[in-house]
Amino acid sequence: MGIAEDKVLTNLRKGVLEFCLLALLRDGEWYGLDIARRLSEQGLLAGEGTVYPLLSRLRRSGLVTTEWSESDVGRPRRYYTLTDLGRENLRAFSEVWGPFRRTVDTILETKP
Amino acid sequence: MGIAEDKVLTNLRKGVLEFCLLALLRDGEWYGLDIARRLSEQGLLAGEGTVYPLLSRLRRSGLVTTEWSESDVGRPRRYYTLTDLGRENLRAFSEVWGPFRRTVDTILETKP
DNA sequence: TGCTGATGCCTTGCATTGCCCGGTATGTTG
DNA sequence: CAACATACCGGGCAATGCAAGGCATCAGCA
Numbered sequence: 001m002g003i004a005e006d007k008v009l010t011n012l013r014k015g016v017l018e019f020c021l022l023a024l025l026r027d028g029e030w031y032g033l034d035i036a037r038r039l040s041e042q043g044l045l046a047g048e049g050t051v052y053p054l055l056s057r058l059r060r061s062g063l064v065t066t067e068w069s070e071s072d073v074g075r076p077r078r079y080y081t082l083t084d085l086g087r088e089n090l091r092a093f094s095e096v097w098g099p100f101r102r103t104v105d106t107i108l109e110t111k112p
Numbered sequence: 113m114g115i116a117e118d119k120v121l122t123n124l125r126k127g128v129l130e131f132c133l134l135a136l137l138r139d140g141e142w143y144g145l146d147i148a149r150r151l152s153e154q155g156l157l158a159g160e161g162t163v164y165p166l167l168s169r170l171r172r173s174g175l176v177t178t179e180w181s182e183s184d185v186g187r188p189r190r191y192y193t194l195t196d197l198g199r200e201n202l203r204a205f206s207e208v209w210g211p212f213r214r215t216v217d218t219i220l221e222t223k224p
Numbered sequence: 225t226g227c228t229g230a231t232g233c234c235t236t237g238c239a240t241t242g243c244c245c246g247g248t249a250t251g252t253t254g
Numbered sequence: 255c256a257a258c259a260t261a262c263c264g265g266g267c268a269a270t271g272c273a274a275g276g277c278a279t280c281a282g283c284a
Contacts, residue, residue: 008208011127011241014270015120016216023219033232042215050271052234057270075232075279094220096120101213103154104128107135108206123269126241145261162242164263169241187250187261228282235276241269248262254255 013044018054019093020044022063022086031069031077055080063089125156130166131205132156134175134198143181143189167192175201 017039024030024038032055039045058064063086069077082090129151136142136150144167151157170176175198181189194202 007240008127008205009212010271012208012212014126014241015123017271020216020219031232032234042219043212044215046272047274048232049234049273049275054271056234075230077232092117093120096117096124097216097220100121100124100155101217103156104132104209105213107132107154108209119269122242126270129242143261144263158243159245160261161244161246161263166242168263186252187259189261225284227284230281231279233276233278236274238272238274240271243267243269245265245267247264249260250262251258251260253258 009043010046016097017044018058019090019097021051021054021058022082022090022093025064025080025082025086026090029067029079029081031079035080058086062086121155122158128209129156130170131202131209133163133166133170134194134202134205137176137192137194137198138202141179141191141193143191147192170198174198 020039020042021035024035030038032051033048035055036045036048036051039051040048045051055064059066059080063083064080065083066078066080069079132151132154133147136147142150144163145160147167148157148160148163151163152160157163167176171178171192175195176192177195178190178192181191
């Protein structure tokens with residue numbers, strides 16, 4: 001009975017994942033699978049397949065730009081770059097995240 | 113373009129709301145509308161109607177128990193009490209929330 | 225040459241869950 | 255009796271992470 005442990009993390013990821021992805025792109029360009037691996041390492045992503053729909057959405061929203069790797073030895077990769085709009089959205093999220101996190105902390109820390 | 117501000121908070125609430133509700137019940141018994149008001153004050157709930165499906169789910173899962181207010185002057189109220197299972201789930205969430213919050217903070221704080 | 229596996233991209237259908245809108249019932253007040 | 259506030263509840267909607275699988279290219283090897 002009760003609530004499954006996995007579900008907890010799954011629901012926490014919602015609303016955070018896409019901005020953590022944007023934050024990753026602050027540091028440089030990455031391609032899909034690499035982004036997926038990095039996010040998975042930090043427990044923010046369950047499977048690699050999850051990241052592609054997200055990346056498509058970010059691209060359609062104009063938060064990231066893509067560029068195919070030309071004249072590369074391996075498989076062609078699609079590299080993602082943060083746009084100014086993406087950078088602004090990331091900053092906006094940070095301002096929402098701070099108070100939100102503090103609110104939750106306060107409620108949880110109240111002594112029984 | 114970009115991502116709407118409202119959506120950000122909406123998605124953040126998912127996965128947090130039900131545990132903040134449980135945390136409220138740690139301090140005593142409350143009835144539906146009162147719970148809704150308290151959560152709304154802290155920006156964790158958009159409308160009062162949202163809380164009732166959630167409360168039903170928590171009841172079916174055995175995390176809370178309910179008791180109708182007897183011999184009260186006003187309308188009958190359904191009071192919610194935290195069960196042992198609910199208390200345990202709340203504790204389990206706290207242990208997940210801590211590391212999760214730290215991870216997100218770390219990613220966001222990385223300097224560009 | 226032809227098979228196998230790894231890499232990398234992507235799509236489809238699903239489940240969860242908060243939100244919005246509306247409905248019911250009871251008590252108080254003019 | 256009408257109107258309003260209180261208090262409960264349900265149904266349909268939308269967003270989004272997840273699981274599973276498909277397709278294409280290249281390297282290694284017999």
